[in-house]
Amino acid sequence: MSVERAGTGVSTAGWEPKIIGFCCNWCSYAGADLAGTSRIPYPCNIRIIRVPCSGRVNPQFVLRAFQRGADGVLVAGCHPGDCHYSTGNYFTRRRFLLVKRLLEYLGIEPRRFQVRWISGSEGQKFADVVAEITEQVKALGPAKMDKMRDVM
Amino acid sequence: MRYAYYPGCSLEGTAKEYDLSTRATFRALGIELEELPDWSCCGASSAHTTNHLLAVALPTRNLVIAEKQGLDLVAPCAACFNRLVTAQHKMEQDARLKGKVEQVVEGEYQGTVKVKAVLEVLATDFGVEKVREMVTKPLKGLRVASYYGCLLVRPPEVTKFDDPENPTTMDALVEASGAEAVMWPHKTECCGGSFAFARVDIVEKLSNDILAAAKSNGADCIATACPLCQANLDMRQKAIEKQFGTTYNMPIYYITELLGLALGLEPRSLGLGTHMVESLRLLREKELA
């Protein structure tokens, strides 16, 4: 299957990045909900996928996102020590240090990929993180992932 | 057993009896000492209070020489010992510093030489039991307070020698010599160290506390393994007595002097008799010299 990505090779004027956020159900997803109930605005570029735990996020999901044309990926979990499943986010932390280096190897700027700890009470932080990562990804421009198309 | 020997500046002057007695005692035990060729000053507290690099470079010059000699290094002076092991510790922790120091001393530092205090060589390498076996003139009836001071035991992660609050190595050697090791609480209190010039009043107060503690715990004399401690307690004792209106008359021996005596060596050959506080009278009273 080959999917043509909109905007490839086109001028970046009016371009808006697409960012995928994997949020754990117990902390970060709840933090995003709180940003909503508190009506804290943030850039519309993020699309959240709910997962039970940040430890559920397989690096494959991240790579697939970039392959299919995402410009940035955020993985958000509970603060270390607060994991609902007690240790899941420790795996996340270790795993994604490696993923950053793998991305660099693949020619994707590591800053396009970020792991953050956001608790269910940190609505403002969620909004801030989204604003920050959107800003950074915008500065980097569209991700160029032509080489990785459908090798997986 | 053979060691490289780093006497240090004090042992050439005010602490010459420490040098004499260390060499004599080691010879009597059959431990060979080979003086480090062309050694230089470790910089003592003056260097590390002034310039970090200098404080590591000065001892390292000597460590580099010792590495060429290929023997573990004995440093009788506690200050020298402390500066040498501190330099080693710092370079072990910080590779960049090591590089910088190597550049300064124009030599390569490998970290192959172990620096040891006299007490460690005698008690651990040689062995307290073996010392006891070789004693021919047990120092019966002598009540000795072992005084370690600061630089042998602190900071413990650097000196890796005995215990910082209640060391016992010297006490074991004192017991091995046939004397009685007095239990007392001031084993590692500070004597004032390098304030001997700039703040004599501090040295006098701190040394007085130590002398008073030794006396009240029933000691006849104090044993040391540091020229600074010995100098402060011995040379200043008269002035302290005057200042605090008390009398101690307490000889301050080097541990090597006491051991040499127990091994049957001549008091004069150990430098006994060159102390400021009469050091032979007590020994004669106890029929030990």
Place this chain on the structure above:
Amino acid sequence: MCWCGSNIASTVDLDRVQKAVEKLTNVVHVEQNKYTCSEPGQAQIVAGIREHNLDRVVVAACSPRMHEKTFQRTVAKAGLNPYLLEIANIREHCSWVHTSVEEATPKAIDLLRAAVAKVIRNTPLTTSTIPVEKRALVIGGGIAGIQAALDIADAGHQVVLVEKEPTIGGRMAQLDKTFPTLDCSACILTPKMVDAAQHPKIRLLTYAEIEEVGGYIGNFEVTIRKKARSVNEDVCTGCGICWSKCPSKAPNEFDCGLGERKAIYIPFPQAVPNKPVIDRENCRYFTKGKCGVCKKVCPAGAVDFEQEDELLRERFGAIVVATGYELFDHSVYGEYGYGKYPDVITGLEFERLINASGPTGGKLKRPSDGKIPKTVVFVKCVGSRDEAKGFPYCSRTCCMYTAKQAILLREKMPEAEAYVFYMDVRTPGKGYEEFYTRATEEFGVNYLRGRVARIYPKGDQLVVRGEDTLVGAQVEIEADLVVLATAMVARRDAAELAQRIGFSYDQYHFFTEAHPKLRPVETNTAGVFLAGACQGPKDIPDTVAQASAAAVKVAMLFSRDELETNPMVATVDEGTCSGCEWCKPTCPYGAIDIKTIEERVGKRTVSRRVATVNTGLCQGCGACTVACRSGAMNLKGFTNEQILAEVEAICL
């Protein structure tokens, strides 16, 4: 698609969304609704399912954390498996955080596309049920265990209370008085001990330990080792002739070794059960083979030298762990004399020395020479708030027990002077600050702010040297007795017990609660609860509160005959599992085991090791799925395929 009044509809152009969604493959029917969660809204969904014969439903509305359960019930009403529903969160994650319709509308389309992509890969999931064995095991017979056992039993359930020592009572039995009311510890504890022993629903197993724990919530299989007491409990009347005649003595652990007991003994007069035990290490019969006095004098014939350890296998539905604490061993402090000065004692030793039934009959005599001390120095934070030689945490109870001990001293011996070296005085409890104020104002206890640097002997006294940091000067006190407020630390076998039962503990080996704020008495292992200081330093009021809370959790569990299991659990594709076992250590619940399966390869039958998931233990975190190298591990409800489909749908 829900308008949520104007909450969604004012920012998301739902008509535009509808047009986009209608075009998606598999989408049969789209409709809008003003308030989907309302009664008519839900009826509309049910009607839609029936009318269009739908087998998957996506609701685009508020957060699934809000109404996922509601809509699951709705689709179930229409005869659909509740797990064939997905929610697209277009309110909290879209309409409420974006202001312009031009921003929110395309995002809402993306979110719906992702939900559709996921839902077509949903499979029906069913919850299974497991039966609940309505018997509770309480481990530890201190005040926490006693309270938990009594509460569970009063709720009508069977309880087995296991205690390692020959008697229940624990640390609280060793205390003299309790703060902040100064009532006598024994007076309030012993009635509870008796209640526990006489309760028809409680079975006491003293001098017993947990050997093995298997199973899961509702169905634990526990092996208990009942150590040989050498006394037949059923026959013994506790008359006491044996221990009055026993010729061998040993230090009394209950008095912290400050007094003596016999080799056949009860730890203290109010012990429950009031049946002695033979300490075989100190008994002449066992060490020398001769004696047997106790056996000869026992009128009931209860002494049994041949008795052996007994292993009991029991089934329980829930476990309450209440194993308590130990005190920090202050012998690491060279500056305080390495624990070698006899007159430098711990707070617990002070309790025994001042207690009327203690080794000195309640006369505070110091251990070295029995002299009555005139100057007593209390040193707080020994082993606590000390990264270098102890633990960084605050031990929480020492401020109060030190104030109490200083008050007891001044009350009993007004001529004695009391000094307390402290860094902070922490009194966050009901009546605690007032109690501390009484210590300083009414009882004239001298509080000095500063940590003690050194304690050393001088004559028959101890010099305590500190800084009064409020004056900014060194201070020295020549004391007759020094009492160290040593920290509460985890029991040395705590980690081992946690591993045996299968729940987690922290870096200090205190047991970890499931959530530090919201689930303070649960562990991360379902069916195992915590009470008391095994979870962290705690005083008696907090311990009792936690014990009752744990009991309620047990009672809640036992209020049901069966438990529904979470259907969103990990599952193994045995065909691709390589048996590498990488998944096993990632599981925080110990839910993954390895089993051997038989397989036909060509004409031969070979056996192969594969992972298997215990669905009773699995909580569905998914950590194992990522650890799995062959992709054999998957998580129901959040499968790899579902999440990848969402990713792709968003990136379109």
Place this chain on the structure above:
Amino acid sequence: MAVVNLTEIVRNRKEFIDEVEKHGGKNVNSCYQCGKCSAGCPVSYAMDYQPRQVMRMVQLGMKDKVLSTSTIWLCAHCMTCTTRCPREVDIAGVMEALRMICRKENRPIRERKVPLFHDLFLDIIRKGGRQHEFQLAARYKIATGNLFQDVDLGRRMFFQGKLRLFGPKVKGAESVRKIFEKCKELEGDVQ
């Protein structure tokens, strides 16, 4: 004591703490003011501020105040504080760092004789490779104008053969001089 206006001081404290840590004072911010250092300090009685108070001044960034204390000069570097600190702060190292900063910035020194002694000590090593106690004593006395301090003691030591009038000769004295020069070059002379 005058009111300390912390508004500006605290704003710049990070800079000062970094400087202290760069000069070897570790974990300054870990100090929680328990006073164990000061309680065990043998020289505490002679200091104008307790070592604990010095630590607090550093934490708050009170640079001028802390560098004018006598405490930093009266620390004997016996390391009792460092060894006992429950927060693993190297208090003796902080004192050392403060002394160095004080000298680097040519600030007035409260205990002038202390660094004077160290300077003379090092000067003799620089020139001769080893220490020469007689020279050190003589030069110190001249520099402080206190010619008759310990004269009697000196005479007795001389007769015991403990004071050598002429300094030792080290073949490598030249290489020691070079070490001084290079250290000066790399770290800057603080004398």
